[in-house]
Amino acid sequence: MxxxxxxxxxxxxxxxxxxxxxxxxxxxxxxxxxxxxxxxxxxxxxxxxxxxxxxxxxxxxxxxxxxxxxxxxxxxxxxxxxxxxxxxxxxxxxxxxxxxxxxxxxxxxxxxxxxxxxxxxxxxxxxxxxxxxxxxxxxxxxxxxxxxxxxxxxxxxxxxxxxxxxxxxxxxxxxxxxxxxxxxxxxxxxxxxxxxxxxxxxxxxxxxxxxxxxxxxxxxxxxxxxAFETPIRINRTENLLILTSALEFHLMNPQTAEYHKVGNAKAAGHIVRRSQHMIMIPDDKNLKAEYVFSVNQGDISQSPSEAMSEYNAQTPTQKENLVDMHIGGQWNVRVYKNLARFVCDPTSATVTDIQMPTGKVPASLVYPAGYDRVNYTVQLTMQSGEIYDLGCVNRKASFAPSATKLDRMYKRIQKAGNVMFGMMADGHLYRIDNGISSPIGLPIDGSIIEIVPQQSFDFYETN
Ligand SMILES: [Zn+2]
Known part of the structure; x- marks a missing residue:
């Protein structure tokens, strides 16, 4: 054969x-x-x-x-x-x-x-x-x-x-x-x-x-x-990419909190990672979700994902229904106002819907463990402050109260360079150590609307 x-x-x-x-x-x-x-x-x-x-x-x-x-x-x-x-x-x-x-x-x-x-x-x-x-x-x-x-x-x-x-x-x-x-x-x-x-x-x-x-x-x-059994050695640095309400991208060193402006965004919105790629879901629901690049490289019109193609075909009112999305290596979950939609099997198109718990209003996905494609669970915060685990462990969709606890109601939690950061809805950025939040106090504090870890690679950066 x-x-x-x-x-x-x-x-x-x-x-x-x-x-x-x-x-x-x-x-x-x-x-x-x-x-x-x-x-x-x-x-x-x-x-x-x-x-x-x-x-x-x-x-x-x-x-x-x-x-x-x-x-x-x-x-x-x-x-x-x-x-x-x-x-x-x-x-x-x-x-x-x-x-x-x-x-x-x-x-x-x-x-x-x-x-x-x-x-x-x-x-x-x-x-x-x-x-x-x-x-x-x-x-x-x-x-x-x-x-x-x-x-x-x-x-x-x-x-x-x-x-x-x-x-x-x-x-x-x-x-x-x-x-x-x-x-x-x-x-x-x-x-x-x-x-x-x-x-x-x-x-x-x-x-x-x-x-x-x-x-x-x-x-x-x-x-x-x-795609390799033996890990490949790649020289890289991880920083925290920050988007402000002035639509400026800044890159911050997670250890020193030094930052500098790197480019501009076309629109405000939420950035979802697909491995090293970044996908922008704009706040303006008349706009489409697309790949976003932080250093003024422009756009590509290639659809970033099947789910995003589906999203882009929707009316602005329908788009409002999507709260957040996580893209893992072999699974993904879309959080809508009324349910979570899981794709747990990378070899089939089957989706599993699980309704929101009664009375719960989803706020956003957070990453206290860091964004890692190898993980099979992700945390969802509710507007009430409770946290739930969403996952596809063993290719089975699950949605249950989480053991994770946070000391305040963050809109985003991300890890960059092994440091945990939290962004509040009021645009302030905090560093979180052992569950204790301390303000970083950047000059751009109060205007921060998105944070996401971003890696850069020596081979591309050097001549
Ligand atoms: Zn092949």
């Missing part, structure tokens, strides 16, 4: 993929997304992929079809240019897959077949010892998935032609998921290709939109952190 080698984006799939809504991805400065591909280019592509011959007799213009998305991804591989590359001092980037992606790809794949259905979380696959065909799942070809993502996926799949099957993760964020891990990044298997390609794009691409580069940087770290 043939073994399937797949890109299992399980941990991320819960959030990335959706067919519920077609957000347009625009990457205006990238050659790969010019409106049309020249006839000459199309003929080069058709030379390696005869399936495109019928489109190679003239210029090919993008039309958002599945074929169009394939061609735009191929063009992304062919045309993205990079500055001179140097390896990272940690294990994030070696450059061993950095020479021509196109040559690498056509050396291993000669046919891309679009298949009509795939299991949840699977976006592309090849058969081990089964020829040079790559199968692309519908999820990979929607506008929820950019040409940048697909270029990385194509490279990942091409690597499987050389072997390198995945294993079931025995620990970590993807524990128990079949085909969701490689042993060590130094083996250079397909997840190493994923990490390398995203890191390369994030650090060295010369004509990719800054927001898309920021997205690629975070994506490389997510795979590095979540």
């Amino acid at each position: 043939k073994a399937l080698s797949t890109v299992l984006l399980i941990a991320i799939s819960v959030a990335i993929f959706s067919t519920a809504q077609a957000d347009l991805i625009t990457i205006p400065t990238t050659p790969a997304t010019d409106a049309c591909v020249s006839k000459a280019e199309m003929q080069v592509i058709a030379k390696s992929f005869s399936q495109f011959s019928q489109y190679a007799n003239a210029d090919y213009c993008y039309d958002n079809s599945q074929i169009s998305n394939l061609i735009s991804s191929i063009m992304f591989m062919r045309k993205t240019s990079f500055a001179p590359m140097i390896p990272s001092k940690d294990e994030l980037f070696t450059g061993r897959f950095a020479s021509s992606w196109w040559d690498y790809f056509i050396g291993r794949i000669d046919t891309i077949e679009i298949v009509q259905s795939c299991p949840k979380g699977v976006i592309a696959y090849v058969y081990s010892f089964g020829g040079k065909t790559m199968y692309a799942c519908p999820a990979a070809l929607t506008e929820q998935f950019s040409s940048l993502d697909r270029a990385s996926v194509f490279m990942h799949e091409a690597r499987h032609i050389d072997g390198f099957p995945h294993i079931t993760c025995s620990k970590g964020v993807r524990k128990g998921l079949q085909g969701a891990c490689d042993q060590v990044i130094a083996d250079g298997g397909s997840y190493a290709v994923t990490v390398e390609t995203y890191a390369q794009l994030g650090k060295f691409a010369t004509d990719v939109h800054p927001a898309l580069k920021a997205y690629a940087k975070a994506s490389a770290v997510i795979y590095a952190d979540e």
Whole structure:
């Protein structure tokens, strides 16, 4: 029997993929997304992929079809240019897959077949010892998935032609998921290709939109952190990102409380983490939820998650109903005014609703243990001050009073650099040590509307 080698984006799939809504991805400065591909280019592509011959007799213009998305991804591989590359001092980037992606790809794949259905979380696959065909799942070809993502996926799949099957993760964020891990990044298997390609794009691409580069940087770290049995060494620093009512982002050192302004936000709102990614749910319910970047990198229109696509399709009145959301590695929960909606199984679309306890009004999710994708419970505060545990332990939804106690009614609790911080609804920030809160007294105190831990990585920060 043939073994399937797949890109299992399980941990991320819960959030990335959706067919519920077609957000347009625009990457205006990238050659790969010019409106049309020249006839000459199309003929080069058709030379390696005869399936495109019928489109190679003239210029090919993008039309958002599945074929169009394939061609735009191929063009992304062919045309993205990079500055001179140097390896990272940690294990994030070696450059061993950095020479021509196109040559690498056509050396291993000669046919891309679009298949009509795939299991949840699977976006592309090849058969081990089964020829040079790559199968692309519908999820990979929607506008929820950019040409940048697909270029990385194509490279990942091409690597499987050389072997390198995945294993079931025995620990970590993807524990128990079949085909969701490689042993060590130094083996250079397909997840190493994923990490390398995203890191390369994030650090060295010369004509990719800054927001898309920021997205690629975070994506490389997510795979590095979540898809290997042997943890990868990445030099990083964790700070507390603060948003003020003046829509300014500030970054604060959690130990010294020194801070500086890093950028501006488009709108006020609540930031939900999806691993290293940040998703902004704006207070203005006429606006859509989207990825947010703190250093004025701009926006990407790619939908950040299936749940967010669903949210964005709602009316402002319906959107008001969502109180908060947590995105774990293999589960998520949306807290609505009247119930909590759990997705506990990363391999199925099943949701479980549990009603709010009688008389309880949900306030917000808090993270006294820190935001960690590996955890299966999260704390919900009620407006009455009580705290509940919400979780998907053993893939079973639960909603019960918590043993966690807080000394005051915080709107947010986050951990950054192992220090716990609490933000009150009046915009004041506190440091919490052993359950005792003490004011930090920043000059921006009183105007703070959101806090979230944010990591930065030496490889991206240094030249
Ligand atoms: Zn794979």
